[in-house]
Amino acid sequence: MINWIRFTLMTSILASPLAAGEPRFFAKPGTEFGVYYYPEHWPEEQWERDITRIGELGFEFIHFAEFAWEKMEPAEGQYEFEWLDRVVELSAENGLKVIMCTPSPCIPAWLSTKHPDILSMDETGRRMIHQGARLTASLASPIYQSYVAKIVEQLASRYGNDPRIWGWQIGNEPHIQTVYDYSPAARQAFIQWLREKHGTVEALNASWGGPFWSFSVSDFEQVQIPTPALPQPNIHARLDFQTYTMEEIAQDLIDQAAILRRFTKPEQWITTNYAYFKFLPNVNPFLTKDALDFSAHTMYLTSNWLNHSGDSLAHRLGSGMELCFSKELANSTNGYTGIMELQPGQINWGKFNAMPLPGAGRMWVWHAFALGDEFVCTYRYRQPLFAGEQYHHGIMMTDGVTVNSGGTEFLQAVDEIRTLTPRMENDARSEFIDTTRTAFLWSNRNILDMENYKHHENWDSWQHIYTYYQGLKRLGVEVDFFEEDSIPSPEAHPFLVAPAHQMMSLELIADLEAYVRAGGNLVLSTRSGLKDPQGHLWEMKLQEPIWPLIGGEIEFYDHLPSGYPGHITQEGVTHSWHVWGNVVQPGPGTLTWATYDDQFYAGKAAVTHVSLGQGSVTYVGAWSGDWELEYQTLRKLYGQQAGELPFDLPPYVFVQFRQGLWVAVNYTDQSVRLPVPESASIHHGARDLPPAGVLVWEN
Numbered sequence: 001m002i003n004w005i006r007f008t009l010m011t012s013i014l015a016s017p018l019a020a021g022e023p024r025f026f027a028k029p030g031t032e033f034g035v036y037y038y039p040e041h042w043p044e045e046q047w048e049r050d051i052t053r054i055g056e057l058g059f060e061f062i063h064f065a066e067f068a069w070e071k072m073e074p075a076e077g078q079y080e081f082e083w084l085d086r087v088v089e090l091s092a093e094n095g096l097k098v099i100m101c102t103p104s105p106c107i108p109a110w111l112s113t114k115h116p117d118i119l120s121m122d123e124t125g126r127r128m129i130h131q132g133a134r135l136t137a138s139l140a141s142p143i144y145q146s147y148v149a150k151i152v153e154q155l156a157s158r159y160g161n162d163p164r165i166w167g168w169q170i171g172n173e174p175h176i177q178t179v180y181d182y183s184p185a186a187r188q189a190f191i192q193w194l195r196e197k198h199g200t201v202e203a204l205n206a207s208w209g210g211p212f213w214s215f216s217v218s219d220f221e222q223v224q225i226p227t228p229a230l231p232q233p234n235i236h237a238r239l240d241f242q243t244y245t246m247e248e249i250a251q252d253l254i255d256q257a258a259i260l261r262r263f264t265k266p267e268q269w270i271t272t273n274y275a276y277f278k279f280l281p282n283v284n285p286f287l288t289k290d291a292l293d294f295s296a297h298t299m300y301l302t303s304n305w306l307n308h309s310g311d312s313l314a315h316r317l318g319s320g321m322e323l324c325f326s327k328e329l330a331n332s333t334n335g336y337t338g339i340m341e342l343q344p345g346q347i348n349w350g351k352f353n354a355m356p357l358p359g360a361g362r363m364w365v366w367h368a369f370a371l372g373d374e375f376v377c378t379y380r381y382r383q384p385l386f387a388g389e390q391y392h393h394g395i396m397m398t399d400g401v402t403v404n405s406g407g408t409e410f411l412q413a414v415d416e417i418r419t420l421t422p423r424m425e426n427d428a429r430s431e432f433i434d435t436t437r438t439a440f441l442w443s444n445r446n447i448l449d450m451e452n453y454k455h456h457e458n459w460d461s462w463q464h465i466y467t468y469y470q471g472l473k474r475l476g477v478e479v480d481f482f483e484e485d486s487i488p489s490p491e492a493h494p495f496l497v498a499p500a501h502q503m504m505s506l507e508l509i510a511d512l513e514a515y516v517r518a519g520g521n522l523v524l525s526t527r528s529g530l531k532d533p534q535g536h537l538w539e540m541k542l543q544e545p546i547w548p549l550i551g552g553e554i555e556f557y558d559h560l561p562s563g564y565p566g567h568i569t570q571e572g573v574t575h576s577w578h579v580w581g582n583v584v585q586p587g588p589g590t591l592t593w594a595t596y597d598d599q600f601y602a603g604k605a606a607v608t609h610v611s612l613g614q615g616s617v618t619y620v621g622a623w624s625g626d627w628e629l630e631y632q633t634l635r636k637l638y639g640q641q642a643g644e645l646p647f648d649l650p651p652y653v654f655v656q657f658r659q660g661l662w663v664a665v666n667y668t669d670q671s672v673r674l675p676v677p678e679s680a681s682i683h684h685g686a687r688d689l690p691p692a693g694v695l696v697w698e699n
Contacts, residue, residue, distance in 0.1 A: 025167070025269045025293065026336065026374035029424035029659050033414050034061035034099070035395060036341070036380040039087045040071045046400065048090055054381060055094030057395070057403075057411060058418075062091050063340075063377055066101035066172040067134065069151060070108040079154050088164055097166035099377070100159055102256050104148045104171045105134045112136070115143045120176060121183040123227040128177060135177040139252045140189035148252075152259045160263030167269040169340065170256045173298060174249050174272055175280045180241070182225050186248075191220050193244040207534050208236040235452045236535055242282055242448045250287035257291040269293040273340035274330055278322070278462045279305070281451070284444045286483050289333040297330035298341035298379075299323045301364060303350035307466055309652040313669040313691050316357035320367060320654055320667040321470055327371045329442070332481035338375035339368050345393030345406025353391065359692035361409035362416075363665050366694045369417050370656035370663035378410055413694075420661060420683055420696065428660035433478055435642045439488045440469065441498035442481040449535050450502055450527065456559045458579050461500065464623060468499040468525070471631040475638055476647035476655045487511045490520030490615060494641065497634075500527040503535055509545055516549070517613025521641050523634070524550060525620045526557070526580045543582075550619040551590035551610030555583045558599065568606045568622055568629060570594035571636075575629040582621035584608050593618070593633065607633055616641070646675060653689070664695040 026032075035054055039047050054062060064087060065072070073079055091098050112119055112130045119128045120138040128136035137144045159165050180186075198204040201217060210216030215234050217223055225241055226233040257270050264270070274285050275298035285295040301318025308314040308321070330337040344361055346353050368376045383394040383404075395407035403411070450461040472479055477495075482488055484505070487496070496515060501524070509529065516522050529546035531537055538545060543554045560566050560578040568575050570593060584605040586592055594607035607629070609618045618637050620630060639645055647655055652667040655674070664674050666689045676687050676697050685695035 025267075026338075027426075029426050030421035031369045031373060031417060032060045032375040033058070034063060034096075034375060034377045035059050036063045036377065037087075037382070038067070038380070038384075039064070039083065040068050041384060042382070042400075044083070044086075047087055050381065050400065051087065051090040051096070052094055053401070055096055058414060059096065061097040061099060061166055061375070061377070063099045063169070064088075064101060065103055065155075066169060067103060067106045069103035069106055072103060072155065073108060073151055074110075076110055076114070081155075081158055088159070088162070092164045098164055099167050099169055100155070100165050101169040102148075102152045102155060102171060102260075104137075104152070104252070104256065105173075107137050107144070107147070111147055115141075117141070117183070117185070118144050118147075119183070120178055120181040120186070122178040123180070123182050123229045125182065127183070133177045134172075135175060138181050138183045138185045139176065139248050140181060140183070140185040142185075145252075145255065148256065149259060152256050153263070156260050156263035160260070160268070161265050163265075165264075165268055167271065167293075168260055168264065169296070170253050170260075170270065170272040170292075172273060173275040173280075174253055175275075175283055176245070176249065179280075180225075180245055180282070181248075182227065187223075187225050189248065190225060190241060190244050191223055193247070194223060194240065195220055197240070208234055208240075209536075235449070238452055239445065239449050239535055243445055245282045246284050246444060247287060249283055253288050254291040257288070271296045271338075271340075273298045275299070275326075275341070276306075277326065277329060278307075281444055281447055285330060285333045286442070292334070294334040294336050294338075295330040296338050296340040297326045299326045299339065300341070300343050300347050300350075302343070302347060302354060302356060302360075304354075305351060307463070309668050311669040313357055314667075315352070315354045317360050317667045317669075317692060318356070318364070320652055320665065321466065321473065323364070323367060324371060324473055324654060325466070325469055327368070327373060328479045329481050331372065332442075336372070336374055338377070339373045340377050341379040342368060342376055343393070343406075344378045344380075344395050344410045345404055346391065347393070348389050348391035356406065357692045358405075359409065359694075361406040362413040363667075363692045363694050365410055365413035366417070366663060366696070367654065367656075367665045369413075370654075370658050370661075370665070372656075372658055416684060416696075423698070424659035424661060426659060430657045432476070432642075432646055433657050435494060436475065436477045436638055437493050438472055438477050438479050438495040438497055439493040440472075440479050440481045441487075441496065441501055442483055443501065443503070446501055446503050449531070450500065456579050458562060464500050464525070467623065467627045467630050468497050468523070468634070470627070470651060471634045472497065473654055474631060474647070474649045474651060475634065475645060476649065477638070478657075484508050484511075487515050490515060490518050493520070495521045495523070495638065497523045498528060499523075499525040501529070502527045503531045503533050504529045504545065505533045506545060509549060513549055513612070516615035516617055519614040521615055521637060522549075522617045523620070523637065524617065525630075526582050526623055528619075547587075549612070550584070550608060550617055551612070552584045552586040552605070552608055552619070554621070555585055555601075555604075557582045558601075560599075565625060566599050567597040568594050568624065569597050570607065570629060570632060573628075573632070575624040575626065577622045577624050577629070579623050581606065581623075584619065584621050586610075593636070594629065596622075609637070660698060662697050662699065664689055664693075666691055666693045 226237040306319040565576040565578040590610040592605040680697040
């Protein structure tokens with residue numbers, strides 16, 4: 001049965017002006033800066049003081065309301081927006097544009113009390129409770145969907161034509177609090193999703209390997225949600241449930257965007273703030289690219305849950321690599337992005353929450369600018385005095401009137417960037433960036449499938465991806481992510497990297513071959529092409545569908561214990577490995593770039609390279625322990641194809657080009673010498689870049 005509300009909203013969004021393509025909303029050079037402010041957290045008599053001060057500090061926009069459903073609708077059908085009217089007016093009086101948010105992440109108590117089955121369930125069957133967390137509702141619940149539709153319509157009809165509203169954010173960090181929802185509503189929605197995907201029970205059983213362990217069902221209603229709490233759940237059923245969840249999260253955003261389109265001015269952009277792709281792998285920004293004007297992103301760097309350098313200052317400098325990754329992935333959906341939440345100081349939810357190194361806050365702002373974020377919004381203006389984020393620093397100290405040290409650094413970076421903005425040009429180009437621009441093949445399903453079946457206890461799909469991504473950033477390369485159905489041209493992206501792309505269709509393999517023959521340079525790594533799109537092994541030899549592409553046969557793969565690693569030599573340098581190694585038999589004309597040193601296959605190929613048409617394919621069959629094999633392979637390939645490479649950066653030192661300016665930042669505990677030309681004009685910093693340092697120059 002079709003959900004009527006969702007059917008109505010989908011038909012409206014298909015008719016939206018986005019179908020014809022919207023112009024960019026951020027046409028001028030540079031970055032705009034803003035701040036989160038929660039008027040509902042503070043006495044009303046302080047609002048004017050705070051918002052006036054936000055304007056005086058030089059912020060250009062202010063962010064409201066994503067958690068304020070109860071304030072907007074304190075009782076069912078009783079809407080109160082006068083308080084929001086007042087802060088919008090105060091913002092305008094102080095020269096601040098407003099980002100208005102839909103409040104769907106935090107349902108009010110009266111709603112969860114009246115409809116307790118609106119709440120999601122974890123895998124043990126426990127329901128979420130009000131005051132337990134945010135994002136507690138079941139996105140699959142028709143009751144939730146109807147109430148969200150009503151509050152969004154009320155909000156949009158009030159502010160949709162208000163010129164003071166710059167743009168709209170839907171919800172906040174879209175995901176499900178329990179990561180997956182195991183409620184009855186989710187189960188019924190999942191079953192309906194399976195009916196639409198598979199059509200028949202027979203097709204479902206074939207896809208899920210039904211005969212194995214009597215997994216077959218004779219009716220869709222016999223399907224239960226597979227949970228990781230059970231030993232050895234059906235991995236194909238689990239992948240389908242994860243894919244359904246991905247689409248359910250996206251659909252919630254699509255539904256709300258459709259309502260906003262009915263009421264808002266075309267000049268008001270619509271986005272959401274995607275966060276932590278590694279920890280929320282069922283969130284896929286590409287699924288909403290036609291509903292949102294762009295994907296914003298969020299990143300807190302010092303949680304110590306994220307990938308970082310691991311050196312003595314990592315806990316104070318944070319994860320610059322994940323900031324890069326977050327930006328470039330969000331940017332890839334619609335061609336531009338902004339960072340919606342960037343910390344100004346200490347946070348409250350990390351493994352431990354160290355004070356950032358003096359200068360780190362300034363560096364983070366410069367790095368976000370250098371990466372091309374159209375706006376930078378800091379979270380938050382005032383440190384809360386109560387509840388779950390008490391120790392989360394803001395621009396202001398707890399007195400509400402004194403600028404924090406992190407706030408001082410944030411504002412310093414803003415002033416420095418604005419001083420250089422007149423020197424920036426939208427059409428400024430770099431030959432190096434153009435000739436090395438790299439496409440990165442992206443598939444949430446591929447990552448989920450590998451994580452469901454690691455096959456080695458040390459396999460980490462995200463770290464494998466980061467191995468290649470970090471290598472590209474060490475070269476100073478800019479990266480755009482592409483899904484399988486949108487392989488770019490080699491003219492726009494001369495290089496395409498697809499690490500461990502395990503599930504491949506024959507159509508995708510053909511598209512990759514066409515890309516290479518037309519002049520593209522493709523990099524594949526271990527596990528690539530191991531399975532078909534259903535997650536089944538091919539009924540042929542190991543990874544045989546990619547053999548013509550890589551110019552050789554994959555004989556077998558091996559795994560080793562971490563205490564007894566194997567070794568690979570490339571150009572006289574030896575690298576250790578133990579997680580996964582494919583042994584390759586090169587065909588005629590295929591070059592061996594690295595060989596195994598030991599085991600019973602000593603001397604066999606580990607890395608190969610072959611010319612195909614006008615392009616090339618490099619296959620890296622093993623995953624090295626220090627990730628240097630992968631970096632040196634990339635460096636060799638890019639040097640051969642693109643000429644002299646200006647950068648050979650240590651890990652966690654980053655260089656970006658933006659609108660005529662080069663910016664370097666240092667997330668390590670060592671000073672680093674940057675190869676800045678003698679003729680360059682240096683605006684900030686020096687060639688010797690210290691920890692947390694920023695270097696800005698023009699060639």
